[in-house]
Amino acid sequence: MLRVESISYKLNNRPLLKDISFSIRPGEMVALLGSNGAGKSTLMRLLSGERKPDTGRIMLYGDDLAAYNRKILATRRAYLQQHNPISMAFTVREVVMMGRYGFKSGSSAKNDQTALLETMELCGLTDLADRSMLSLSGGEQQRVHLARVLAQLWDNKDAVLLLDEPTNNMDLQFQHQTLAIAAAMAKKGYMIVVVLHEVNLAAQYASRIIILKDGRKWWDGTPVQVLTPQHIYTAFGIHAQAYTDQSSLKTVIVPKEIKLDAAKFNSNLQVLHQPVYKLKTTETDELINLQSVKI
Numbered sequence: 001m002l003r004v005e006s007i008s009y010k011l012n013n014r015p016l017l018k019d020i021s022f023s024i025r026p027g028e029m030v031a032l033l034g035s036n037g038a039g040k041s042t043l044m045r046l047l048s049g050e051r052k053p054d055t056g057r058i059m060l061y062g063d064d065l066a067a068y069n070r071k072i073l074a075t076r077r078a079y080l081q082q083h084n085p086i087s088m089a090f091t092v093r094e095v096v097m098m099g100r101y102g103f104k105s106g107s108s109a110k111n112d113q114t115a116l117l118e119t120m121e122l123c124g125l126t127d128l129a130d131r132s133m134l135s136l137s138g139g140e141q142q143r144v145h146l147a148r149v150l151a152q153l154w155d156n157k158d159a160v161l162l163l164d165e166p167t168n169n170m171d172l173q174f175q176h177q178t179l180a181i182a183a184a185m186a187k188k189g190y191m192i193v194v195v196l197h198e199v200n201l202a203a204q205y206a207s208r209i210i211i212l213k214d215g216r217k218w219w220d221g222t223p224v225q226v227l228t229p230q231h232i233y234t235a236f237g238i239h240a241q242a243y244t245d246q247s248s249l250k251t252v253i254v255p256k257e258i259k260l261d262a263a264k265f266n267s268n269l270q271v272l273h274q275p276v277y278k279l280k281t282t283e284t285d286e287l288i289n290l291q292s293v294k295i
């Protein structure tokens with residue numbers, strides 16, 4: 001179990017995280033949601049050990065993360081960062097194999113090879129194995145990094161996998177595939193923490209959702225409990241409706257109306273007499289008349 005006990009974190013005297021506590025059991029997939037700047041990535045950096053909390057502690061299976069042996073921790077926790085720049089011409093195979101380096105001495109070459117081949121296949125990379133990273137698209141590169149962190153934990157079914165916006169740059173198919181992989185890993189016993197911006201992806205795949213706002217944990221529960229119109233408005237400042245999709249029984253959030261100041265909008269575009277704009281929302285086919293909307 002991963003237990004976050006009352007952690008707080010300041011940077012240059014500015015509190016970024018305030019008194020956050022929660023626990024995650026093996027088999028749970030927790031989505032962290034919140035507006036830009038709410039503190040999601042900062043929390044992930046603390047969970048990953050990249051930064052240390054000023055107060056409170058983070059426990060993994062009863063031991064403080066700060067006191068863990070680094071090699072053992074590398075087999076029990078992996079972190080996919082939001083940005084993973086690569087400037088050298090490593091091949092896909094080499095980058096995925098880097099996931100195995102943290103505990104090289106404790107893992108057999110056969111296990112490494114199995115992890116490499118299975119994670120590359122899972123992430124749809126088998127045909128790209130010998131390509132240079134520098135030749136890949138942004139979404140393909142992101143899949144390679146996903147395979148790298150999966151390879152890191154491949155032998156340890158009760159490990160923690162931290163994914164910060166893993167679907168960045170991915171097309172629709174791979175967004176779903178990535179989260180389906182994460183959900184399948186959770187079913188095997190892994191603990192997954194995933195930062196997402198798309199609330200409907202969170203509703204579809206996460207077993208639990210935590211919403212952060214201004215560095216605090218505001219809500220924590222199942223998607224049905226957390227993704228209410230009121231919470232969405234408080235967290236994101238947007239009016240939305242929540243439906244239950246009848247075939248999947250998952251919550252679906254549909255934004256109602258986007259508030260734009262039509263006058264400013266027009267003058268910024270240097271349009272003097274613009275006819276009525278019509279925006280079509282994908283979910284509802286509802287038409288929004290921007291000129292009728294006032295802040």
Ligand SMILES: Nc1ncnc2c1ncn2[C@@H]1O[C@H](COP(=O)(O)OP(=O)(O)OP(=O)(O)O)[C@@H](O)[C@H]1O
Nearest residue numbers: 011012016034035036037038039040041042043197
């Ligand atoms: N190195 C830094 N120096 C100064 N401020 C920082 C630094 N890192 C983060 N912050 C601030 O901390 C707050 C939380 O940032 P964080 O990246 O955790 O937010 P987030 O919820 O992940 O946002 P986003 O959705 O935009 O990725 C923001 O106000 C950000 O500007």
